[in-house]
Amino acid sequence: MGRKKIEIRKIEKKSSLKVTFSKRRTGLFKKANELCVLCSAEATVIVFSPGGRAFVFGHPTADAVIDRFLGRDTDTSSRVVVPAEQVVHGQVQRQYLEAVGRAEVREEGGFWWDAPIENMGLNELEQSREMTLMMMMVMESESGAGPSSTTMVEYAAPPQEYNSSAVLHARDLAAHSHSQTAPQGFDFGFGFDEPRF
Amino acid sequence: MGRKKIEIRKIEKKSSLKVTFSKRRTGLFKKANELCVLCSAEATVIVFSPGGRAFVFGHPTADAVIDRFLGRDTDTSSRVVVPAEQVVHGQVQRQYLEAVGRAEVREEGGFWWDAPIENMGLNELEQSREMTLMMMMVMESESGAGPSSTTMVEYAAPPQEYNSSAVLHARDLAAHSHSQTAPQGFDFGFGFDEPRF
DNA sequence: AGGACTATCTATAAGAA
DNA sequence: TTTCTTATAGATAGTCC
Numbered sequence: 456m457g458r459k460k461i462e463i464r465k466i467e468k469k470s471s472l473k474v475t476f477s478k479r480r481t482g483l484f485k486k487a488n489e490l491c492v493l494c495s496a497e498a499t500v501i502v503f504s505p506g507g508r509a510f511v512f513g514h515p516t517a518d519a520v521i522d523r524f525l526g527r528d529t530d531t532s533s534r535v536v537v538p539a540e541q542v543v544h545g546q547v548q549r550q551y552l553e554a555v556g557r558a559e560v561r562e563e564g565g566f567w568w569d570a571p572i573e574n575m576g577l578n579e580l581e582q583s584r585e586m587t588l589m590m591m592m593v594m595e596s597e598s599g600a601g602p603s604s605t606t607m608v609e610y611a612a613p614p615q616e617y618n619s620s621a622v623l624h625a626r627d628l629a630a631h632s633h634s635q636t637a638p639q640g641f642d643f644g645f646g647f648d649e650p651r652f
Numbered sequence: 653m654g655r656k657k658i659e660i661r662k663i664e665k666k667s668s669l670k671v672t673f674s675k676r677r678t679g680l681f682k683k684a685n686e687l688c689v690l691c692s693a694e695a696t697v698i699v700f701s702p703g704g705r706a707f708v709f710g711h712p713t714a715d716a717v718i719d720r721f722l723g724r725d726t727d728t729s730s731r732v733v734v735p736a737e738q739v740v741h742g743q744v745q746r747q748y749l750e751a752v753g754r755a756e757v758r759e760e761g762g763f764w765w766d767a768p769i770e771n772m773g774l775n776e777l778e779q780s781r782e783m784t785l786m787m788m789m790v791m792e793s794e795s796g797a798g799p800s801s802t803t804m805v806e807y808a809a810p811p812q813e814y815n816s817s818a819v820l821h822a823r824d825l826a827a828h829s830h831s832q833t834a835p836q837g838f839d840f841g842f843g844f845d846e847p848r849f
Numbered sequence: 850a851g852g853a854c855t856a857t858c859t860a861t862a863a864g865a866a
Numbered sequence: 867t868t869t870c871t872t873a874t875a876g877a878t879a880g881t882c883c
Contacts, residue, residue, distance in 0.1 A: 456857070456858045456859050456860085456876080456877045456878040456879075457855095457856080457857060457858065457877080457878040457879025457880065458855075458856055458857060458858085458878085458879045458880050458881085459856090459857075459858085459879060459880070460857080460858060460859095460879090461690075461858095461878095461879070463685075463686050463689050463690060464689060464690070465689065465690065465691075465692055466690050466691060471879085471880085472690070472691050472692075473850080474850095474851095474879085474880090475690055475691060475878085475879080476687070476690075476691040476693060477850080477851075478877085478878060478879085479683070479686065479687045479690065479691070479877090479878080480687060480693075482683065482876095482877060482878075483680070483683050483684055483687055483695070485877090486676070486679065486680050486683055486860095486877095487680055487697070487699075488660075489660050489676065490673070490676045490677065490680055490699065492660050492661060492662065493658075493660060493661070493662065493663050493669070493672055493673075493676070494662075494663065494669055494672060494673040494676070494701070494702060495662055495669075495702040496673060496677075496699055496700060496701055496702055497699070497700040498680070498697065498698065498699045498700070499697070499698045499699075500684070500695065500696070500697045500698075501695065501696045501697075501710075502684075502687065502693055502694070502695045502696075503693060503694040503695075504691070504693055505691060505692040505693055513698075653859080653860045653861040653862075653874070653875045653876050653877085654860080654861040654862025654863065654872095654873080654874065654875065655861085655862045655863045655864085655872075655873055655874060655875090656862060656863070656873090656874080656875085657862090657874080657875060657876095658861095658862070658875090668862085668863090670867080671862090671863095671867085672861085672862080674867080674868085675860085675861060675862085676860090676861080679859095679860060679861075682860090683860095683877095
């Protein structure tokens with residue numbers, strides 16, 4: 456899709472690889488976003504660069520999950536990469552967080568699934584339990600149990616390299632939703648009698 | 653990208669939505685795959701259709717994780733959607749599972765991370781712990797600790813609607829790898845002294 | 850690292866099988 | 867609902883900032 460056709464095989468040239476990784480990662484997230492909006496689907500994408508940095512598109516839940524495994528505290532931030540606008544379409548509420556520089560922002564209402572994310576200071580076992588719950592919530596949110604929120608976040612890979620002065624956490628961003636109330640049940644546009652897809 | 657430009661907003665026409673979802677999901681997975689191969693990156697994509705069915709592209713780990721949350725046993729199968737070929741590129745070994753009808757296949761060597769996946773019959777808490785470990789392994793595998801395997805799998809959404817006669821689990825498929833031994837460390841083509849990406 | 854700029858290549862909307 | 871076809875919209879390789 457460029458000046459020249461390329462084979463799909465590892466790019467050996469270091470500089471090209473970086474550029475391509477960046478461009479295609481952005482493209483992948485954009486595609487994921489379009490799929491979500493067009494089809495009222497729920498997509499979560501996690502990409503690890505060869506250097507070990509995690510880039511995430513998806514639920515704030517995935518957001519928190521990654522944080523945990525990077526050994527971060529909730530107040531530790533990660534750099535927001537994408538959403539320049541927030542959109543709410545159809546009956547499945549969907550919102551995009553918008554980066555607002557380093558401004559401090561608090562959520563207006565917050566989602567029902569945000570609560571457990573804020574519980575810090577758990578022991579290892581409890582954290583595991585919590586993650587399980589979070590994962591389940593991801594699944595449940597799709598079942599029509601709650602609103603849906605999508606965001607794209609870039610995570611600095613090694614905690615020790617974390618630079619708090621240049622990053623912003625998704626959870627600290629304002630959620631410019633038109634409505635944060637849970638929709639009264641989803642209308643997917645087709646019945647459940649039919650074979651699901 | 654078709655005969656006509658479309659707005660990125662919820663498709664109301666039921667039939668169009670289905671077709672678009674299917675096409676774009678496939679396209680998204682393809683893009684994820686290309687990103688992985690081109691850049692030695694590690695991508696995991698989970699898409700929930702509006703009907704609640706989960707489609708996954710990524711590690712067999714993600715595979716197992718999803719299984720767990722769908723309340724399935726390891727021996728429960730899911731339908732393989734994609735990989736028509738297996739590929740091994742560069743120094744980061746990457747392999748694609750190939751669907752072989754309903755034939756029963758066993759892994760030749762299996763990966764180091766497959767072991768915990770086979771441990772069934774755990775209590776809820778242990779399962780959580782296990783999942784935690786699996787998630788961590790996903791992270792670690794990117795750090796150069798082990799080989800990398802990618803597969804695309806479609807999961808029937810509700811366990812109760814699971815139809816064992818028409819599906820095939822990725823873990824039951826033959827891994828046509830040229831080599832299943834762990835690579836002697838990864839060469840990402842650039843040093844770690846430099847800023848990671 | 851990200852943008853900007855094209856020439857090209859690729860994904861896909863529509864429609865029909 | 868997977869496939870094929872074709873016209874187009876969109877993504878991106880190469881290159882310069």
